[in-house]
Amino acid sequence: MSRLAIKICGLSTPETVGAAVSAGASHIGFVHFAKSPRHVEADQIRGLAAHAPAHIEKVAVVVDPTDEMLGELVGAGALTALQLHGKESPQRVAAIRARFGLPVWKAIAVKTRADIDSASAYVGAADLLLFDAKTPDGAALPGGMGLRFDWTLLRGLAIPAPWGLSGGLSSDNVVEAICISGARLIDISSGVESAPGIKSVDKIMAFCKAVSAC
Numbered sequence: 001m002s003r004l005a006i007k008i009c010g011l012s013t014p015e016t017v018g019a020a021v022s023a024g025a026s027h028i029g030f031v032h033f034a035k036s037p038r039h040v041e042a043d044q045i046r047g048l049a050a051h052a053p054a055h056i057e058k059v060a061v062v063v064d065p066t067d068e069m070l071g072e073l074v075g076a077g078a079l080t081a082l083q084l085h086g087k088e089s090p091q092r093v094a095a096i097r098a099r100f101g102l103p104v105w106k107a108i109a110v111k112t113r114a115d116i117d118s119a120s121a122y123v124g125a126a127d128l129l130l131f132d133a134k135t136p137d138g139a140a141l142p143g144g145m146g147l148r149f150d151w152t153l154l155r156g157l158a159i160p161a162p163w164g165l166s167g168g169l170s171s172d173n174v175v176e177a178i179c180i181s182g183a184r185l186i187d188i189s190s191g192v193e194s195a196p197g198i199k200s201v202d203k204i205m206a207f208c209k210a211v212s213a214c
Protein backbone atom coordinates (compact mmCIF):
# COMPACT_ATOMS: atom_id res chain seq x y z
CA MET A 1 0.00 0.00 0.00
CA SER A 2 1.26 3.49 -0.82
CA ARG A 3 2.59 5.78 1.87
CA LEU A 4 0.07 7.99 3.63
CA ALA A 5 -0.03 11.57 2.42
CA ILE A 6 0.21 14.22 5.12
CA LYS A 7 -0.77 17.85 4.70
CA ILE A 8 0.38 20.26 7.37
CA CYS A 9 -1.81 23.32 6.92
CA GLY A 10 -1.77 26.93 8.07
CA LEU A 11 1.99 27.41 7.92
CA SER A 12 3.27 30.96 8.16
CA THR A 13 7.00 30.78 8.97
CA PRO A 14 10.04 29.35 7.16
CA GLU A 15 10.94 27.40 10.31
CA THR A 16 7.66 25.50 10.39
CA VAL A 17 7.70 24.91 6.63
CA GLY A 18 11.13 23.33 7.17
CA ALA A 19 9.82 21.27 10.08
CA ALA A 20 6.91 19.94 8.03
CA VAL A 21 9.22 18.95 5.18
CA SER A 22 11.80 17.31 7.49
CA ALA A 23 9.08 15.45 9.36
CA GLY A 24 7.81 13.85 6.15
CA ALA A 25 4.82 15.90 5.06
CA SER A 26 3.90 15.43 1.42
CA HIS A 27 1.81 18.62 1.30
CA ILE A 28 2.04 22.01 2.97
CA GLY A 29 -0.88 24.41 3.18
CA PHE A 30 -1.23 28.16 3.35
CA VAL A 31 -4.46 29.81 4.47
CA HIS A 32 -5.51 32.89 2.54
CA PHE A 33 -8.59 34.01 4.48
CA ALA A 34 -8.48 37.33 6.29
CA LYS A 35 -10.52 36.16 9.29
CA SER A 36 -8.09 33.34 10.04
CA PRO A 37 -5.23 33.63 12.54
CA ARG A 38 -3.23 31.74 9.92
CA HIS A 39 -3.85 34.19 7.08
CA VAL A 40 -0.93 34.81 4.74
CA GLU A 41 -0.80 37.07 1.68
CA ALA A 42 0.07 35.87 -1.82
CA ASP A 43 3.63 37.21 -1.71
CA GLN A 44 4.22 35.56 1.69
CA ILE A 45 3.03 32.24 0.25
CA ARG A 46 5.53 32.54 -2.56
CA GLY A 47 8.33 33.22 -0.07
CA LEU A 48 7.33 30.39 2.27
CA ALA A 49 6.90 27.89 -0.55
CA ALA A 50 10.46 28.59 -1.63
CA HIS A 51 11.60 26.89 1.58
CA ALA A 52 10.14 23.55 0.44
CA PRO A 53 11.52 21.35 -2.35
CA ALA A 54 9.68 20.94 -5.64
CA HIS A 55 8.24 17.50 -4.80
CA ILE A 56 6.28 18.91 -1.86
CA GLU A 57 2.75 19.92 -2.88
CA LYS A 58 1.85 23.50 -2.01
CA VAL A 59 -1.83 24.09 -1.37
CA ALA A 60 -3.61 27.41 -0.86
CA VAL A 61 -6.75 27.29 1.30
CA VAL A 62 -9.42 29.80 0.29
CA VAL A 63 -13.06 30.41 1.16
CA ASP A 64 -15.54 31.36 -1.59
CA PRO A 65 -12.76 33.13 -3.49
CA THR A 66 -13.25 35.61 -6.31
CA ASP A 67 -11.47 35.07 -9.61
CA GLU A 68 -9.44 38.19 -8.84
CA MET A 69 -8.18 36.68 -5.58
CA LEU A 70 -7.36 33.39 -7.26
CA GLY A 71 -5.59 35.19 -10.08
CA GLU A 72 -3.31 36.90 -7.58
CA LEU A 73 -2.57 33.67 -5.69
CA VAL A 74 -1.99 31.52 -8.75
CA GLY A 75 -0.09 34.30 -10.50
CA ALA A 76 2.46 34.30 -7.68
CA GLY A 77 3.54 31.00 -9.16
CA ALA A 78 4.30 28.72 -6.19
CA LEU A 79 1.09 26.77 -5.80
CA THR A 80 0.37 23.22 -6.94
CA ALA A 81 -3.27 23.03 -5.77
CA LEU A 82 -6.21 25.09 -4.53
CA GLN A 83 -8.34 24.02 -1.55
CA LEU A 84 -11.84 25.49 -1.65
CA HIS A 85 -13.20 25.59 1.90
CA GLY A 86 -16.39 27.59 1.55
CA LYS A 87 -19.80 27.01 0.02
CA GLU A 88 -18.59 26.69 -3.57
CA SER A 89 -21.03 24.82 -5.82
CA PRO A 90 -19.91 21.95 -8.07
CA GLN A 91 -20.25 24.34 -11.02
CA ARG A 92 -18.02 26.93 -9.35
CA VAL A 93 -15.43 24.28 -8.49
CA ALA A 94 -15.36 23.09 -12.11
CA ALA A 95 -15.07 26.66 -13.38
CA ILE A 96 -12.13 27.41 -11.07
CA ARG A 97 -10.39 24.22 -12.13
CA ALA A 98 -10.85 25.07 -15.83
CA ARG A 99 -9.83 28.70 -15.48
CA PHE A 100 -6.76 28.39 -13.25
CA GLY A 101 -5.32 25.09 -14.43
CA LEU A 102 -4.45 23.72 -10.99
CA PRO A 103 -5.84 20.66 -9.22
CA VAL A 104 -8.74 21.72 -7.01
CA TRP A 105 -9.65 20.24 -3.64
CA LYS A 106 -13.17 20.71 -2.30
CA ALA A 107 -13.73 20.64 1.44
CA ILE A 108 -16.96 18.88 2.41
CA ALA A 109 -18.34 19.99 5.77
CA VAL A 110 -19.49 16.89 7.63
CA LYS A 111 -21.82 16.28 10.52
CA THR A 112 -24.15 13.57 9.24
CA ARG A 113 -24.23 10.84 6.60
CA ALA A 114 -26.19 13.17 4.34
CA ASP A 115 -23.13 15.45 4.28
CA ILE A 116 -20.96 12.56 3.11
CA ASP A 117 -23.52 11.73 0.43
CA SER A 118 -23.50 15.35 -0.76
CA ALA A 119 -19.88 14.93 -1.83
CA SER A 120 -20.87 12.87 -4.86
CA ALA A 121 -22.06 16.07 -6.56
CA TYR A 122 -18.41 17.16 -6.74
CA VAL A 123 -17.09 14.00 -8.42
CA GLY A 124 -15.64 15.08 -11.76
CA ALA A 125 -15.51 18.73 -10.69
CA ALA A 126 -12.92 18.47 -7.91
CA ASP A 127 -9.64 16.55 -8.04
CA LEU A 128 -9.86 15.63 -4.35
CA LEU A 129 -12.60 15.72 -1.74
CA LEU A 130 -11.53 16.71 1.76
CA PHE A 131 -13.93 15.63 4.49
CA ASP A 132 -13.74 18.11 7.36
CA ALA A 133 -15.90 18.70 10.42
CA LYS A 134 -18.79 21.12 9.93
CA THR A 135 -18.31 24.17 12.11
CA PRO A 136 -21.32 25.59 14.00
CA ASP A 137 -23.57 28.23 12.42
CA GLY A 138 -22.03 31.63 13.06
CA ALA A 139 -18.54 30.22 13.74
CA ALA A 140 -15.68 32.54 12.88
CA LEU A 141 -14.10 30.02 10.51
CA PRO A 142 -15.34 27.20 8.26
CA GLY A 143 -12.31 25.09 9.25
CA GLY A 144 -9.18 25.15 11.33
CA MET A 145 -11.11 25.00 14.61
CA GLY A 146 -9.96 21.60 15.81
CA LEU A 147 -13.41 20.05 15.48
CA ARG A 148 -13.83 16.42 14.49
CA PHE A 149 -16.73 14.43 13.12
CA ASP A 150 -17.78 10.78 13.40
CA TRP A 151 -15.06 9.01 11.42
CA THR A 152 -17.18 5.86 11.12
CA LEU A 153 -19.22 7.79 8.51
CA LEU A 154 -16.27 7.26 6.14
CA ARG A 155 -15.89 3.53 6.76
CA GLY A 156 -16.13 1.66 3.47
CA LEU A 157 -16.57 4.88 1.51
CA ALA A 158 -16.97 4.02 -2.17
CA ILE A 159 -16.73 7.35 -3.90
CA PRO A 160 -14.97 7.38 -7.29
CA ALA A 161 -12.59 10.21 -6.42
CA PRO A 162 -9.47 10.71 -4.32
CA TRP A 163 -10.36 11.92 -0.83
CA GLY A 164 -8.78 12.94 2.46
CA LEU A 165 -9.68 13.47 6.10
CA SER A 166 -9.29 16.58 8.23
CA GLY A 167 -10.80 18.14 11.31
CA GLY A 168 -9.66 17.84 14.89
CA LEU A 169 -6.73 15.52 14.22
CA SER A 170 -3.75 15.34 16.57
CA SER A 171 -0.83 13.03 17.28
CA ASP A 172 -3.02 11.36 19.91
CA ASN A 173 -5.95 10.45 17.68
CA VAL A 174 -4.61 10.24 14.13
CA VAL A 175 -3.86 6.51 14.15
CA GLU A 176 -7.40 5.77 15.32
CA ALA A 177 -8.78 8.18 12.71
CA ILE A 178 -6.89 6.44 9.91
CA CYS A 179 -7.85 2.95 11.11
CA ILE A 180 -11.54 3.83 11.34
CA SER A 181 -11.89 5.95 8.21
CA GLY A 182 -9.39 4.28 5.89
CA ALA A 183 -8.12 7.70 4.81
CA ARG A 184 -4.90 7.76 2.80
CA LEU A 185 -4.49 11.54 2.99
CA ILE A 186 -4.75 13.40 6.25
CA ASP A 187 -4.73 17.12 6.84
CA ILE A 188 -4.05 18.94 10.10
CA SER A 189 -3.84 22.53 11.24
CA SER A 190 -4.78 23.49 14.80
CA GLY A 191 -3.68 20.11 16.22
CA VAL A 192 -0.05 21.05 15.57
CA GLU A 193 -0.26 24.49 17.19
CA SER A 194 0.67 25.86 20.60
CA ALA A 195 -1.88 28.70 20.17
CA PRO A 196 -4.20 29.72 17.30
CA GLY A 197 -1.99 30.44 14.30
CA ILE A 198 1.25 29.49 16.07
CA LYS A 199 2.59 26.22 14.71
CA SER A 200 4.72 24.04 16.99
CA VAL A 201 7.75 22.30 15.50
CA ASP A 202 7.54 19.64 18.20
CA LYS A 203 3.86 18.94 17.49
CA ILE A 204 4.50 18.74 13.73
CA MET A 205 7.26 16.20 14.38
CA ALA A 206 5.11 14.19 16.80
CA PHE A 207 2.17 14.12 14.39
CA CYS A 208 4.21 12.88 11.42
CA LYS A 209 5.90 10.28 13.63
CA ALA A 210 2.50 9.02 14.79
CA VAL A 211 1.30 8.73 11.19
CA SER A 212 4.41 6.80 10.21
CA ALA A 213 3.21 3.97 12.49
CA CYS A 214 0.26 3.33 10.14
Ligand SMILES: O=C(O)c1ccccc1N[C@@H]1O[C@H](COP(=O)(O)O)[C@@H](O)[C@H]1O
Residues within 6 Å of the ligand: 009, 010, 029, 031, 033, 036, 037, 038, 061, 062, 063, 085, 132, 141, 142, 143, 144, 145, 146, 147, 166, 167, 168, 169, 187, 188, 189, 190, 191
Ligand atom coordinates in the same frame (compact mmCIF):
# COMPACT_ATOMS: atom_id res chain seq x y z
O1 LIG B 1 -7.05 26.94 9.33
C1 LIG B 1 -7.82 27.89 9.08
O2 LIG B 1 -7.71 28.97 9.69
C2 LIG B 1 -8.87 27.73 8.05
C3 LIG B 1 -9.60 28.85 7.68
C4 LIG B 1 -10.58 28.75 6.73
C5 LIG B 1 -10.84 27.54 6.13
C6 LIG B 1 -10.13 26.41 6.49
C7 LIG B 1 -9.14 26.48 7.44
N1 LIG B 1 -8.42 25.38 7.83
C8 LIG B 1 -8.61 24.04 7.38
O3 LIG B 1 -9.50 23.34 8.21
C9 LIG B 1 -9.17 21.96 8.23
C10 LIG B 1 -9.19 21.40 9.62
O4 LIG B 1 -8.36 22.09 10.48
P1 LIG B 1 -8.06 21.58 11.98
O5 LIG B 1 -6.98 20.53 11.86
O6 LIG B 1 -9.31 21.03 12.56
O7 LIG B 1 -7.58 22.77 12.71
C11 LIG B 1 -7.83 21.85 7.53
O8 LIG B 1 -8.04 21.39 6.20
C12 LIG B 1 -7.33 23.24 7.44
O9 LIG B 1 -6.64 23.39 6.26
